[in-house]
Amino acid sequence: MFQFAVQTQEKFDELHRSNLRLQELKTLQDETIKAIQESCDKLNKATEETKKRLNKTFEEQYHCKRDRDCLYQDINKLFNFCQNIKPQPQGHALDNLYQEDIKPDVLLYNKPRSSSKYQDRDNMTYSEMEALKQLTEASNWPNFLV
Incomplete structure (x- = not known):
């Protein structure tokens, strides 16, 4: 019976160690999941900021292109205006x-x-x-x- 009690205690200790190891693994898994979530949150935040910057850049490019096009139109209007201005012919x-x-x-x-x-x-x-x-x-x- 003593042998049985020793074997039972050994099994109980082994089961306890397994539970502790399982608890450590579960804690490690929770920490890993938390770290992954934090990384995903940072990545999502960085992605959103990048999207905002890209949108701002595209908007600035659009405004620059629009301003450039307006400037070209103004230059063309001025050029055409200047082309149409001719001295009044008074003869030679x-x-x-x-x-x-x-x-x-x-x-x-x-x-x-x-x-x-x-x-x-x-x-x-x-x-x-x-x-x-x-x-x-x-x-x-x-x-x-x-």
Whole structure:
């Protein structure tokens, strides 16, 4: 009977150790689950913050793109506006001279331009430039036109 009592005590001790080990494992499992939940919560929070930042970035990009598009439209409007502004054709710059100062044999181009575009000295032919040069030299005018 003593043998039976010793075996029973050993079995009881083994069962107690198993229960303690099971309790330790259960505690470890609970801690692991808690750590996983905390990690998931942190990950979810980080994901939400990232989504917010991405949304903010996309919104900023949208506003930047919209602002850029508006700026391009404004630039195009300004460019088109500037393209439509042309000097009022008054004829050529020398058409306003007194008729007695104009020598027809020297000034070969003393007729109004038929084109509506503004003509300046860069659009003159070589013979026109020479005639203008001769006119300014002959009349002692300043050479700002040449």
